[in-house]
Amino acid sequence: MQHLAPGALVGSYTPVVTPFTDGAVDLATYEAIVDRQAANGSQGVVVTGTSGEPSMLTVDERAELVRAAVTAAAGRVPVVAATGTESLGATLELSRRAVDAGADAVLVVTPYYARPPQRGLEEYFSQVAGAVDVPVLIYHIPGRAAVTLEVGTIEAIARRADNLVGMKHAATDLGLVTEVLQRVGPDFRVFVGLEELSLPMLAVGACGLMNAVGNLVPDRVAALWRAVDVGDLAEARKIHVELWELNKAVFFDTNPIPVKYMLRRMGVLKSNEHRLPMAPATPELESRLDGVLVRAGLLT
Numbered sequence: 001m002q003h004l005a006p007g008a009l010v011g012s013y014t015p016v017v018t019p020f021t022d023g024a025v026d027l028a029t030y031e032a033i034v035d036r037q038a039a040n041g042s043q044g045v046v047v048t049g050t051s052g053e054p055s056m057l058t059v060d061e062r063a064e065l066v067r068a069a070v071t072a073a074a075g076r077v078p079v080v081a082a083t084g085t086e087s088l089g090a091t092l093e094l095s096r097r098a099v100d101a102g103a104d105a106v107l108v109v110t111p112y113y114a115r116p117p118q119r120g121l122e123e124y125f126s127q128v129a130g131a132v133d134v135p136v137l138i139y140h141i142p143g144r145a146a147v148t149l150e151v152g153t154i155e156a157i158a159r160r161a162d163n164l165v166g167m168k169h170a171a172t173d174l175g176l177v178t179e180v181l182q183r184v185g186p187d188f189r190v191f192v193g194l195e196e197l198s199l200p201m202l203a204v205g206a207c208g209l210m211n212a213v214g215n216l217v218p219d220r221v222a223a224l225w226r227a228v229d230v231g232d233l234a235e236a237r238k239i240h241v242e243l244w245e246l247n248k249a250v251f252f253d254t255n256p257i258p259v260k261y262m263l264r265r266m267g268v269l270k271s272n273e274h275r276l277p278m279a280p281a282t283p284e285l286e287s288r289l290d291g292v293l294v295r296a297g298l299l300t
Contacts (some may be wrong), residue, residue: 001158001164001184001185001187001188002135002162002165003187004135004165004187004189009044009078009105009137009165009166009189009207009208010208010225010229011042011043011044011207011208011209011222011225011226012043012209012211012218012221012222012224012225013042013044013045013078013080013191013208013209013210013214014037014042014044014045014046014210014211014212014214014218014221015046015050015051015052015082015210015211015212015214015215016033016034016045016046016049016051016069016215017033017051017052017053017215017256017263017269018030018048018053018056018057018065019033019269019273020271020273020274020275021270022273023273025057025064025065026270027065027068029270030065030068030069030072031068031069031071031072033072033215033268034068034069034072034079035073036218037077038073038074038076038077040218040219040222041218041222041223042077042214042218042221043077043078043208043222044077044078044079044104045069045073045077045078045079045080046080046081046082046107046210047062047065047066047069047080047081047098047103048062048065048066048082049082049107049139049210050141050144050212050255051255051259052082052256053256053274053275053278054085056274056276056278059090059093059094059097062081062083062094062097063094063097063100064101066079066081066097066101066102066103070101070102070103078104078105079102079103079104080104080105080107080137081094081095081098081099081101081103081106081107082106082107082108082139083095083098083106083107083108084107084109084110084139085109086112086113086114087111088111088127091108091128092131095108095132096131096132099133099134103134104134104135105134105137106128106132106134106136106137107139107168107210108125108137108139109139109145110138110145110147110149111124111147112144112145112146115146116147118149118150118152118153121147121149121157122153122157125138125161125164126157126161129157129160129161129162129163129164133163134163135163135165135166136161136163136164136165137165137166137167137168138154138157138164138166138167138168139167139168139193140167140169140171140193141168141170141171141193142170142171143170144170148171151176151179151180151183152183154180154184155180155184158184158185158188165188166189166190166191166207167188167190167191168190168191168192168193168210169190169191169192169193169194169201169206170193170194171193171194172194174197174200177190177201177204177205177206178204178205186205189207189208190205190206190207191208191209191210192206192209192210192211193210195211195212195213195243195248195251196244196247196248198211198221198224198240198243199224199228199236199240202224202225202228202236203228203233203236208225209224209225211247212250212255212256212259213243213250215259215263215268216246216259216262216266216298217243217246217296217298220239220243223235223239224236224240224243245292245295246292246296249288249289249292252285252289253281253285254278257272257274257278257279257280257281257285258281260272260273260274260281261280261281261285261286261289262289262292262293262298265290265298265299266293266298
């Protein structure tokens, strides 16, 4: 496994939303969103992760968003590009284009819908990692992809691909974190992908967070990671409780529907526009989210 510096690929890497205006990607607003993350304590950003609605974007748009993020980050924070699709060919193209656009690492979701066998997943990720010269992370999200990676498969990929350095784990299986760190090695980066389990996963060895709620309060999510990193469990529990209702609210509807609405109410987005088949928050959801924002001190 590729050796990373101790401070590399750790902390809060927010999977930022993709703003749309009249159906088009709003690159100016996107750059402002990335700037806000860098200015408010995030250790990195993820481009076109789940919160960025990648399924609603073209290949060209996804590459352009990486370029925009790299420009806006201006070297202050690393940019991780989420480049996975259901197709090996498309994933290879997106990954290469992301690297050409300046991405510091790529995050590759398990190929969805096909429900491939473990031997197919091993070969798939080995080929993707072999096609790029930057660190590669697996995005493990069984609830959306309907694909579960076994620890033995992750271990096999890591043996074959030196630049496989970690994964985002968006599932409730806490035991996987310990198991994969013991079998692949303690330097393997495991990022938390489920808001509610941020503190527990960090406590058992996760290196950081890739949480949609970081779009709303990047400083507090980064502070949670820092508290655990320095061993201040009391402070970590305090922040965990502060974030609890926001963490729940992110999933009142399909992510990022609630997040985009809340960002509009906070003045970060001009509109909470989506592309079909996604759709904006309903009036009932808007009212519910307004209450969450008020109680969190984010809306007066």
